Amino acid sequence: MVSSCLAASPNLLLPRQISFPAPNSDPSLPTKPTISSPSHLQQLHALLIKSGSPISSLPFSHIAATCALSSPAAFSYARRLFQRSADSPEIFLWNSHLNTLSSSSSPNDALRLFARLLSSDLLPDTFSCSFALKACSQLPDAILAGKAVHALIFKLGFDPDVFLNNTVVHMYSSHGAVSDARLMFDKMSSRDAVSYNIMIARLTKEGEMELAREMFDLMPERSVRSWTSLIAGYVQWKNPREAVRLFLQMETAGMKPNEVTAVAILSACADLGALDLGKRVHDYARRFQFMKNVRVCNTLVDMYIKCGCVETARKVFDEMSERTVVSWSAMIGGHAIHGQGEDALELFEDMRNAGIRPNPITFVGLLHACSHMGLLEEGRRFFKLMSTDYSIEPEIEHYGCMVDLLSRAGLLDEALGFIRRMPIKPNGVVWGALLGGARVHKRIDVGQEALRQLIHLDPLNDGYFVVLSNIYADAGRFEDAARVRRLMRDKGVKKTPGRSTIAVDGALHEFVAGESDHPRIEEIYKKWDELLVELRGRGYAPDTSVVLLDMEEREKETVLYRHSEKLAVVFGLIGTPPGTTIRIMKNLRVCDDCHSALKLISVVAKREIVVRDRNRFHCFREGLCSCRDYW
Template identity: 40%
Template sequence: MIMAVAVPISPAKITTTKPIIITQFPDNPKPLILEKCKTVKDLNQIHAHLIKTRFLSDPSVAENFLESAAILVRHQPMDYAKSVFEKLNDPDSSAYNVMIRALTLKNCPHEAILMFKKMKENSVQPDEFTFPCVLKSCSRLRALEEGRQIHAQVMKLGFSFCGFVENSLINMYANCGEVGVARKVFDEMSERDVFTWNALFSGYTKSGCWREAVDLFHYMLEIDARFDEVTLVSVLTACGRVGALELGEWVREYIEANGLEQNVTLMTALLDMYAKCGRVDVARCLFDQMSRRDVVAWSAMISGYNQASRCKETLSLFHDMQKANVEPNEVTMVSVLSSCAELGALATGKWVHFYIKKKKLPFTVTLGTALLVFYAKCGSTENLIEVFENMPRKNVLSWTVLIQGLASNGQGNKALKYFDLMLANRIKPNDITFIGVLCACSHTGLVEKGRALFVSMSRDFNIEPRIEHYGCMVDILGRAGLLEDAYKFIQNMPIMPNAVIWRTLLASCKVHKNVTIGERSLKQITDLEPLHSGDYLLLASIYSSVGRLEDAIRVRSEMKKMGIKKTPGCSSIEVNGVVHEFFSEDTANPESEKIYAETEKMMKKIKLAGYVPNISDARLEAEEYDKETSVFHHSEKLAIAFGLIKTSVGTRIRISKNLRVCTDCHNATKMISKVYNREIIVRDRIRFHHFKDGSCSCNDYW
């Protein structure tokens, strides 16, 4: 006799639906169970009738009732279904299948696998409907070993030629990272439907096998296999990753020819493909033509602008997204933060951080690390450390970003302390982490510490130094004035030094006014690759700094003859959420007259306080009487003057510059910070300079 089981029902789950009134229980209760059973109360009522009429002993009826209890009655836990299942006498494969399917659907993959094991222990033979769900659970858990065992049973029981079982095997292997095995299953199939192809495409995209996905679609076209819109989404994603623009264009033509433009997912994949292939404007045209745009479409377009380094357009589109009342997701936030970081747009990025908190977006490692990068690149070390400390989970990248951020902001000793803390927390550093700690040593002048860490890489962590690590060591020695040591270090490198290594040494020669090694470095760069404007300018600057003006002018003349143009210095400052850009001696800003007047006033004040212009940093072509004015009108001085006009007294001023800060601007900014009692943070191409009370965080060591 099957006993009724009383299941407690919480008040929150009581429904007001009218109970079923059963005047006469049907001979075949299956339609009644499947069509009328909608609530737990209905289940209880029918359950009682099934027990009373002994219908529950009929396997088909038991299966239908179990299906209602486990699957059809929505938003209910599995407790009732489990209690029913446990009371069944000798449940057959159909009953087990219902339970496995329900547990899989309700995201209980571990329990689904345990139910399958119980089925085997009770000598109940699985059928072709058992395997897809249990394999899906293995896929979700990435339980590869269990998946292999189930595959063996599939083969043993002769279900290896069942299409949907094979598709499930492909999904399982692909999701567990065994794409090669998934492909082997695929290749051995005698017949393949569109779901089979999509299963393999899904595996390739999840595993980042983009080229394989592109080649697979070419093969589909060759054999005239049928594909659908799901296939095309995978193909477009792969095209974007490998730059297969020609195939992406073919897919676009197919979409237009078959009237598929209303598929938002497909159109989003198409615009994402164009963006990743560098055709951002084409992507924007598609975006503007979409009749309906969901958060994924907005995020794809914002991400496209960000990846193309069109940061202002990233932020502008994000503002449009807000106006359209579309809630951003993690992908949106990461792209926006990245653009804020590149622009040095601290106020906008802080608003994004506040928005993340307000909307209670999940504080994932990816989002947390994006915030770390943002605050590091904006020179806000207080916020950088605060975000890091509040991250619920941290990985090696999070630690590395923190260390690099502190190092570039002149807090090398603190960066090294966090490196020690990282090791104490048993987080194994990677090769990028060591670039960060070596940079910390470089910016802080810790030569011996740098040497020790360089040796420790391979000795203690089995990390073979790459060209970047050798470059860091050259920088450490060069910045410290040990130019001969740096030169010998390069000559003794076990790998061929590249132009960047010699360029690093050349930059140090400029700082320490060493003409001989500077000329040798330039010769090496010339042998490796064509010189660019920065190389010429560094050598010209070295000549100028030691009074060899004729040589400096000769180098600049060579640049002119070869058509090599100097990259113009550009400094930007964010005021009230708007980023303003300045170039040396330009008058594009509508308030140029006020800015230049403020600049003149500012320079007079700091000259009275002891500042002496370094005219070697002036334009070489400038006349002698005009050299002082030339250095006064460098882009960062104009940006600082604008900041003094537009911000209140005592407010911190933040500047971003695309080139390295010159000696004159560095000296001037130190004095401005003292005279105006302002903290000024300048991010140049190399690092951050925090100016306060007449001194800089770099200790004049940059």
């Protein structure tokens, strides 16, 4: 029995006493009384009989709300009143309350009422079943109850109803039963845009992007929600390029993005560094009043930060009418990774004065800021403040920041002791921070210990081998540097090719180290050769120690000259007007040689160059870098 299945569901058990919100009075019947309890209803009924007033004077929606889950006697009493006096079919009155309960904070109340209606032999209609399915969709363990309602729909012959079938598909989808949802979808005799949207939303959530795209392409008619679901799915599953392509197709199709679309495409722009498109979405958000949406603003702040426009991000932040802890944390972290530690710490004080309680991400930003500014004691204070003032247990990211802070300050032995006392197992980021400090302070022993740990934690990360090899080379221990290279080769560690992207005239251009099929590559090489003459005149000498390949020095120099960020910067010089800021996104850490070259290029070309590498931002201006030459 459907009713017994609903009643037996363990998550549908409720306390005996059920409180209902006071029903709103019906504006069309302002003189009708409000009913507070079944006994109150009986008193009002008696009063009507005594005064000779018609029973239709009673507010029937209040009767349903009051008696729906009260005692069986009160429920039967309400039914008799409905059957004698209501103008509308009785099920309509119960459906009204079913709808209210299915959208409430206790959707299991809707299923209890649905079960009671079935037990009383009251025949449900399509709306009754849809409200019951809606309740099942919101309860974590109600899929069996949902299947029972689905079976009842077939029994009652409601299955041709597309709205009801959509609700069934949504019920299965909300429980992650993708195969059941797809089976129901395939069996539907007719489908609308909602049918497809439900499936696309679930498939994207599960990462089934090929199936989601296939279903999207089959849609006879697409809504904004259809486009947005797929775009958001591509962003979620790390394919921002496809998200951008789809968004441009959406614009071509004449569809207007909504606030959810804006959040999704701005996230894609942040991942790609697609500043021009991000600015265009920002303009659109202003025109259509999206800037009142805090999620849109937060994503805009994040986009500008990740595109290297921290000043613009701060302007958006300052103009926000509402800020959440996400807003503050994003801006604090943005100042930190851009080398603006003082601004990050000042903003934290503003955050506290505004009464906003920081979260773990806030402290990651603060510790980053202290690390890049060398504020050792401030960093220690923030690390302690997390647990003492805010009861935030430090996570692996916070420990990594502290190791980075100590290592930058040259306290490598203290950093090593800190790692060994950590209550959680250190990961590659923690040991990598120690290795970076060992490189800066030329501590071979610490570098060796860090690499020993990293070989086990992240054996295929070529960057760690490169750093230790450089430590040996800086110390003049070239045989040891060669040994690291052999170890790298023996373990099958292949150097990840560097990839850099730059946006010019709204189009993204990608360069790969050592190779390129870019249509203007010969022009880029020629410009580099011209630039190299000026760089050498200003003291540039290629640092071939970063090339972990057995080859002649001149060949190593050629490899250095073909690093992806150099190619991207040169393309920026020939592809943009003089004085334009060049913005590069790189998948790896910037090497020492490129870092030195880009500082000089910023002087020779009179350009500001912003590079986002795997760890942070580098803003090259007038021969200096915002990272203060440690990254």
